[in-house]
Every structure is written in C-alpha cells, then in structure tokens.
Amino acid sequence: MISFSHVYKTYRGNEGRENHALRNVHLEIEKGEFVFMTGPSGAGKTTLFRLLSAFDRPSSGRAVVNGYDISTIPARELPFFRRRIGVVFQDFRLLRDRSAFDNIALPLEILGERRIQIDRRVHESLESVGLLDKKDELPDQMSGGEQQRISIARALVHRPGLLIADEPTGNLDPAMSSEIMRLFERANAQGTTVFVATHDHTLVQSRAKRVIEIEAGQMRDANPTGDTWRSMTT
Numbered sequence: 001m002i003s004f005s006h007v008y009k010t011y012r013g014n015e016g017r018e019n020h021a022l023r024n025v026h027l028e029i030e031k032g033e034f035v036f037m038t039g040p041s042g043a044g045k046t047t048l049f050r051l052l053s054a055f056d057r058p059s060s061g062r063a064v065v066n067g068y069d070i071s072t073i074p075a076r077e078l079p080f081f082r083r084r085i086g087v088v089f090q091d092f093r094l095l096r097d098r099s100a101f102d103n104i105a106l107p108l109e110i111l112g113e114r115r116i117q118i119d120r121r122v123h124e125s126l127e128s129v130g131l132l133d134k135k136d137e138l139p140d141q142m143s144g145g146e147q148q149r150i151s152i153a154r155a156l157v158h159r160p161g162l163l164i165a166d167e168p169t170g171n172l173d174p175a176m177s178s179e180i181m182r183l184f185e186r187a188n189a190q191g192t193t194v195f196v197a198t199h200d201h202t203l204v205q206s207r208a209k210r211v212i213e214i215e216a217g218q219m220r221d222a223n224p225t226g227d228t229w230r231s232m233t234t
C-alpha cells in the first residue's frame with residue numbers, strides 16, 4: 001500500500017543551505033496495518049503525510065502509494081488518487097459556514113454521488129461517531145472533541161483504503177483521545193489501513209501496534225514501549 005525507498009524531501013533555506021525534512025526514508029506499510037508514528041516537533045511527520053496524500057512530491061527517491069508513484073502522478077489522476085485516502089488534521093479543518101452534516105457530505109459531493117446516497121451515508125457516518133444529534137450545528141457550536149469526530153467522519157465517509165491522521169488528539173483530553181482511537185481501530189477492523197502521527201506516548205504504549213519513530217527526517221521501526229528493534233534507515 002505504501003512503499004518508500006531512498007526518499008528525501010529537501011528544503012533550501014537562507015544562503016542556499018539544504019534542510020532535509022526527510023532523509024533517506026525507507027518505509028513499507030501493508031494493506032490493513034495500523035501504524036503509529038512518533039517523533040519530536042520538526043522531525044518530519046507532516047512532511048511525510050503531505051507526500052502520502054500527494055500534496056507535495058519527494059525531492060528524490062521513490063514514493064509509491066496505492067500503486068501511484070507520487071513523483072510522476074499526473075494532475076488529472078489526483079482526484080482518483082485522493083478518493084482512496086482520508087486525512088485527519090490536528091486542527092480539524094472543517095468549513096466554518098457549513099453544518100456538521102454538510103461538512104461530512106463534501107467528499108461525496110466531490111465524487112458526484114447521488115443526493116439520496118449522500119444522505120444515507122452521512123447519516124450512518126454521523127451515527128458511527130455518536131453525533132447524529134449535532135448534524136445541523138456549525139463547527140463553532142461544537143467542542144473540540146466533537147469537531148474532531150466530525151472531521152474523522154468526513155475522512156471516512158467515502159470509505160478510503162488508507163486513513164492518515166496528523167496529531168489528531170493534540171488538543172483533546174485523555175477520554176476523548178481514547179474515543180478517537182476507538183474510531184480508528186474500528187475503521188481498521190473494517191479493512192482501512194491506518195497511519196497516525198502522535199506526540200501522546202500513553203496512547204501508543206497502551207496499544208500493541210507497530211510504532212515508527214522519526215527524528216530529524218530519519219525513520220526507524222520501534223516496538224510500542226519505545227525500544228528500537230530494527231533500523232529502517234540504511
């Protein structure tokens with residue numbers, strides 16, 4: 001599903017100095033996996049996710065997602081590529097002038113689904129995150145945890161094969177963070193590959209999942225207690 005080899009993402013700073021946000025990254029994630037990524041601020045987590053969703057391209061190396069080479073994917077193919085991916089952001093990124101219902105409906109509208117189908121799917125989706133009673137509320141009328149659950153419903157409503165979540169619980173209390181993880185685990189049980197970046201070590205340690213550590217653009221597999229067991233960079 002995800003196959004990176006020798007991937008670099010390099011930014012040129014002042015005076016032409018190179019900053020490798022990603023440095024010789026090798027990464028293999030199979031269909032159906034649930035993977036956490038941990039690493040300090042500036043390590044390259046968001047940079048990696050921007051490549052995975054083809055919002056950015058690698059500077060060098062080979063990055064393949066769902067059979068598409070991110071370096072060469074033509075603009076006209078991007079809608080087909082993106083419909084198989086769901087993205088969750090730390091700051092939700094809901095449209096402020098649209099209700100919860102209409103935010104979740106958006107990906108289906110973009111795909112050109114029929115209205116009756118959209119209504120049914122959005123209802124199911126609101127129910128699955130426990131927020132059917134909030135369907136007509138605007139984002140500003142909801143708590144942070146509620147907004148994040150709406151954004152997760154939006155990311156999953158078109159049933160993507162891959163869900164990537166960039167610090168989805170960064171602003172939430174422990175109970176809400178666990179609830180968010182349960183939603184991800186349920187999506188994973190239904191076949192969606194899940195890749196979550198987080199700073200929250202208690203979330204990671206209480207679950208026996210694959211953990212990838214990233215630091216200064218370099219990546220390696222670790223076990224859930226944080227001990228490195230296999231070097232992913234060569």
Ligand SMILES: Nc1ncnc2c1ncn2[C@@H]1O[C@H](COP(=O)(O)OP(=O)(O)OP(=O)(O)O)[C@@H](O)[C@H]1O
Pocket residue numbers: 011012019020021039040041042043044045046047048
């Ligand atoms: N558009 C850009 N132009 C130049 N440098 C960038 C750009 N985006 C990211 N960087 C640099 O790349 C490195 C990795 O940034 P990134 O945003 O991926 O980190 P992160 O792991 O997501 O951090 P955080 O936990 O704070 O979100 C940083 O050194 C950052 O300054």
Ligand SMILES: [Mg+2]
Pocket residue numbers: 045046047166
């Ligand atoms: Mg980030």
